[in-house]
Amino acid sequence: MDRADFVHLVRLSEHASADDSNGYRRGVAAFAALGYLWVIACLALAVGIIAWVVASMGQGRFNFTRGWLLLFALGLLWATLRALWVRFDEPEGVQLAREDAPALFEALDRIRQKIDGPPVHHVYLDSEFNASIRQLPRFGLFGGAVNYLSVGLPLLMALDKRRLLSVLAHEYGHLRGNHGKLSAWIYRTRLSWLKLDASLQNDEGVMALASQAFFRWYFPRFAAKTFALARQDEYEADRVSARLLGPGVAGAALTEIAVKSTWYADAFWAGHWARAAQEPLPAGPFSAMEAQLCAPVAPDLAREALRSALRRVSDVDDTHPVLRDRLEALDEKAALPVWSTKSALELLADKAKWIAYFDGEWRRTHASDWKQHHAYLARVRERVAALAGSAGRNNADEMVEWADCERRINAVADVRGRYERALQITADHPGALRGLAQTLPPKDRAARLAVLERLHASSTASRWWAAKTAVALLEDPDAGPHDEPALKLWRERAKAAEAAEQRAWEEITSTPFFSQIARHDLSEFELGELRADLVRCSPISRAWLVRKNLREFPWRRAYVVFVELPGLPDEERWNLCRQLEQTLSLPGAALVLWAGHSPTLAEIERQAFGPVWTRTAG
Template identity: 30%
Template sequence: MTREEFVAELRRLHPLAEANPTSYRRRVWGWALLGYGFIALLLAGTVGLLGAVLAVGLAAKALGAIWKIGVLLVVFGWRVLRSLWVKFERPEGLPLGSAEAAPLLTLLRAQTRALKAPRVHQVLLTAEFNASAVQVPRLGMLGWTRNYVVVGLPLLQALSPEQAAAVVAHELGHLRGGHGRFGVWIYRVSSTWDQLMSQLEQQGGAAWLQRFTRWYVPRLNAWSHPVRRTDEFEADAAAARLTSAAAMAEALCATVVREQALDTLYWNPLIDRLATEPAPPGNAISGLLPVARTGHLPITEEARALQQALEADPDPFSTHPTLGERLRALGQPGGVPALPTQTAAEAWLGDQLPRLAASLDANWAAERTGFWQERHAELQEQRQRRQTLAERQAAGEELSADDAWALADLTEDHVGADEALPLFQALFTNSTWELAARFAVGRILLSRDDAAGLPLLDEVMSREPNFMGPCLALQEAYYTRAGNREQVRELAAAQLRHADIFDLAAAERASVEVTDQLHEPTVSETLRAELQTRLSRPELGVQAAWLLQKRVQHFPHKPFFVLLVQPAVARRSPEEVTAWVRQVAGSLDMEAEILVVNDNKQWAWLGEKARQTPGAAVYPVA
């Protein structure tokens, strides 16, 4: 299901859900049960076949046949179970007990009873500006969940106790019992299938099950979307009953403006220290606490950020309603809340707050030390290179096109966009870097809210589709800041169309099939010679190679090639073949898009096609 098809399906389903909620929920039940029915059918069919084979075999006294077929069925059943036995990772964080957060645990117990929610097994503290209730199935798709509440220290330090209590109640509301049980169940089922599909792709699960999940999960998500959105409203309502509608509304508004303030006042300056400090700070979270408590942007900036959030259109791919929708459902106005006199972190963690922050400091630094050191070294090298290039240019030397681009790019990163702008503009007449330079200038101008950047990005998109996604996103952000909602909607729809086309292009370039149209490659002599040079490396062990061009429907101006390679020494195991093909593919590192395939029996049809196509043989040099 493409993105556009998913959005069109949502437009069809939401009116159905509103017109007849009872009937619609029965149909969602059916979709939810279909997934479990598919699993049950596989297992029941396996058991049934095993029983039938046993009965027939005993009657015919064919014990040898029973044994052979029975083993095959048992193996199949085991593979079904093993495919479903996906490990769901528990959330990470510092465990909080009564010694660290007695007030928070007392609040959780009271809210859990009031909501008729299942017991929370563990509360975790993280360094994120977020809170969540997470259910981890201990038996995979069979359930038996362990329940976690995860709270971020930056969020607790930015909210008052009343606001944070509303946030926690909202998260617990997703687990609630009573009349909301159906919405909660659908929420869990959809989330579990989403996790299963993600884990199967990461862990290389069974192909047949992946095919089912890719068909089933998008359709389940579409049908459950109206129910899951309703569940968000009901979780807000449950939180409002336990605390107050005003507290819930203030928490929603505070998270918008406080997170932006933290990014601007704390995280962005901290990230800038990558260029000057060789190791990450050891007090990243402790240092954040005073900023989270008292830091704020100018009132006009906070008001503008809040207004944009209030006027935003719903994201069709998110089950979370917009801020405006949630406030209207609560019957509360939007506004920038005052800074808390006491934060939830101070009230709930008390004198344990410094110690817990120090523990998060250590974890934060340990997780980022390797990346920080590598990035710091890269930035130091970049600064030195920019300085060298700038000195050469100042001395009157005419830089090569690549060096001129590097100077412009590094100047923007290490000096500023104002200084880089004329350097990018000077590349408009360079055939190699023209489009990238026009994109950079358009991006910089739009970041200043200068409409002169719009036609530049339009030109870049018209000439190079690979730039379309970033260009559309930049234009959408510009019109969002300008408050032009109609233009934002048009650009959002255009991004969906482009993303779908991009996916289709990636899919047709991911493999080669016997039905594909393959022909003599149209390549320059320079590219052919470069390919031959790379294939001749002794460590690769390539005996011969043929290059074919696949006819593609999407982005045909970007040719796609298939390289059939014959090894000098035969590899016996599939693992050895795969490793060798990857080695050859990795050694090419060329601008041309090339799929490397091993010349063996599996690809005999491709070998026959390659050997019959004039001009396909590229190595050895004739």
């Protein structure tokens, strides 16, 4: 099923849910039952064939055809039993006993009593900035479920107790009432089909091929038909949270999480890894994180993070509504909240114990990565020293590299003069103009727009970045008064550049993986930036990089990144690759692919010129 058909089915499910919610839910349940019917029919067919063959053997009528049918039936029975007994891994993290967090367990008991929900069987503490509740099947496709609640230590640090409890009430809200039972059953069914499909992918038997064909038809339709139910379930869980803690608390928690999660991902981890420049041994992040997550976010960063969150629109890639829609449903204003002043760590009996535990785990897990990053930053410092020693002879490229390297060591280093000197040497140098636009004072909008104008006019390859940056600058009310003509002009430029970007992306993705490729053209600094990103992405064990030569845009730098992701299911691999396409530090668009069925690891090793990065043992 292509994306257009999937989106069409999602829209149909949304309309059906809006027109007749109960009828829609009955239809979803019936379609979910179709998957079970397939498994039961296969089981009945297998048992029937085996019984018939065994009976014929007793009558002395066994022959080659019956022998083949018996083998087929046994294979069918085995595959069906596998489907009926899908095993799931427990959540990551540490399971908490009641004595580890008595206040947390008491709060969960109160929430359960108020919404008359099922018990939470296991509570886990992990290192994620998140909280989630999962219902895993107890006996494969059939039977009851086990409820697992996972709470992230960073989330406990970021929110006060009431806001944290509103998050837990939201998660518990997924289990409430008859609607919750249907949603939970659908969720468990979806997990089961995903797990079964993954287990059958490496099986080349006749039954596996038949099941794969069925699930290729069934699962996209199942996901589309249940999409509205999952989206509706999120809103209902928000209403549960608002009813128990108040809509103001629920809305403030959503907004504070949106802003602080942006700071956590973009600022905290960059700053933490920057410590490797001075510290050869890995530093535990959670000790430093405690004070920083409970502190107010810098006003400029907070406003930009909130604006970015509010610009997002709900789509079919995620059943969670976006922040704007969730706040509107709660009838809460989209504004920065009063920040939490005291963390919810008091819900743990011994917070120091858990901070020390996760610090130790992080240091052990990232020891090798930290060592590599420390060595890389040492090389950057050496390069800075070399460029400083030849300051009077540096060309424009070297001046830009000098400035970029200094910013790599210290993100707030004052390197504006380096970029200005590069522009004196080579007027309209793209790298210097981009660097200057980034280092000019945020409030000096006129100067930044002038630099972006020069960059847009002089560098075709930089037009999309220049237009995107200018639009964001003109849309920022803190940067200056509203300028409608300028905003209209830059939006038109951004639209034109976006169209060119889309054509380039289509050429990258539509041509065969290994056609029109060459060895990468990254400088040592650019390659170091990429390796620094790869170090921080723990699922990646190896990575390859090739340049993609675009026929329509021969001047355009574009890349294909191949990554080896052992141990992850394909859905998580797909999601991670899409995330990496947005976050990897590369000087051009990049398609990220994992080593799997297509392309295979052997094809990558044969044609991608050797890995650019390999994770070493800790």
